[in-house]
Amino acid sequence: MFAIISDIHSNIEALSTVLADIEKRGIKTIYCLGDIIGYGPNPRDCLDLVIEKTKACVMGNHDYAILYEPANFNLGAERASFWTRGQLESEEAAEKRHNRWNYLGTQQMRWTLNTQLDGVNATLDFVHASPRRPINEYLFPDDVYTTPAKITAQFDRVKHICFIGHTHLPGVFLDDPDFYSPDELDYVYPIVPEERAIINVGSVGQPRDKDNRSCYVYVEQNNVHFVRLEYDFKTTQKKIYDIPELDNFEADRLSEGR
Numbered sequence: 001m002f003a004i005i006s007d008i009h010s011n012i013e014a015l016s017t018v019l020a021d022i023e024k025r026g027i028k029t030i031y032c033l034g035d036i037i038g039y040g041p042n043p044r045d046c047l048d049l050v051i052e053k054t055k056a057c058v059m060g061n062h063d064y065a066i067l068y069e070p071a072n073f074n075l076g077a078e079r080a081s082f083w084t085r086g087q088l089e090s091e092e093a094a095e096k097r098h099n100r101w102n103y104l105g106t107q108q109m110r111w112t113l114n115t116q117l118d119g120v121n122a123t124l125d126f127v128h129a130s131p132r133r134p135i136n137e138y139l140f141p142d143d144v145y146t147t148p149a150k151i152t153a154q155f156d157r158v159k160h161i162c163f164i165g166h167t168h169l170p171g172v173f174l175d176d177p178d179f180y181s182p183d184e185l186d187y188v189y190p191i192v193p194e195e196r197a198i199i200n201v202g203s204v205g206q207p208r209d210k211d212n213r214s215c216y217v218y219v220e221q222n223n224v225h226f227v228r229l230e231y232d233f234k235t236t237q238k239k240i241y242d243i244p245e246l247d248n249f250e251a252d253r254l255s256e257g258r
Contacts, residue, residue, distance in 0.1 A: 006033035006165030010040030011205030017231035034060025034128035041239035059107035076247030083245035118221035131157035151177035170202030182226035212257035
């Protein structure tokens with residue numbers, strides 16, 4: 001049994017709530033799909049927790065932006081990236097500062113786990129954005145209707161199951177192509193040998209599917225379970241409002257999950 005988290009975006013209140021739920025379920029192994037930082041007010045704390053609690057993590061586009069440059073970001077996201085970089089650089093404890101930068105700088109863009117899930121031989125790929133462009137390509141649910149060839153091109157690169165984040169919109173893409181939201185699946189997707197899927201695990205720290213609760217998944221036997229959790233988003237909002245370099249919109253959106 002293992003959990004997968006993604007798109008924390010420096011939201012320590014959400015991350016702490018999710019980690020507590022994972023621990024309560026007795027889950028010992030956690031994987032992360034990136035975007036640990038960016039947008040939110042607690043990049044150091046979130047990085048430290050992910051370093052401590054997760055077994056592996058891939059690089060997200062906001063993590064990449066902190067290391068290099070925030071390319072193709074809107075103004076608010078760009079300003080948050082520079083502020084976040086400053087927070088990491090200004091850490092006075094040399095060992096902590098080094099560990100955080102080293103952790104970010106050594107992330108892979110994708111990795112694969114071959115395993116057995118309740119007797120099912122499973123090949124599980126982990127990327128932040130998409131199988132085709134693992135750092136920054138957006139896969140939206142509407143793509144199955146508006147640009148089905150885009151989804152088909154993704155599945156050319158998927159052997160069995162690929163877990164993604166990036167859009168903050170949880171659900172399951174199938175290679176028909178089709179898309180199912182968690183509520184359409186009754187919050188459980190069964191992994192079977194003959195069906196390929198791209199599974200968006202949703203966002204811990206900045207949900208955008210009009211549900212402001214944190215989202216993550218855990219895999220038990222061969223079932224992928226989507227979990228939604230309420231957290232103290234008002235505390236996160238206040239912190240963002242109190243930091244001039246962070247766009248107030250990044251706080252406002254937490255109320256409505258957008």
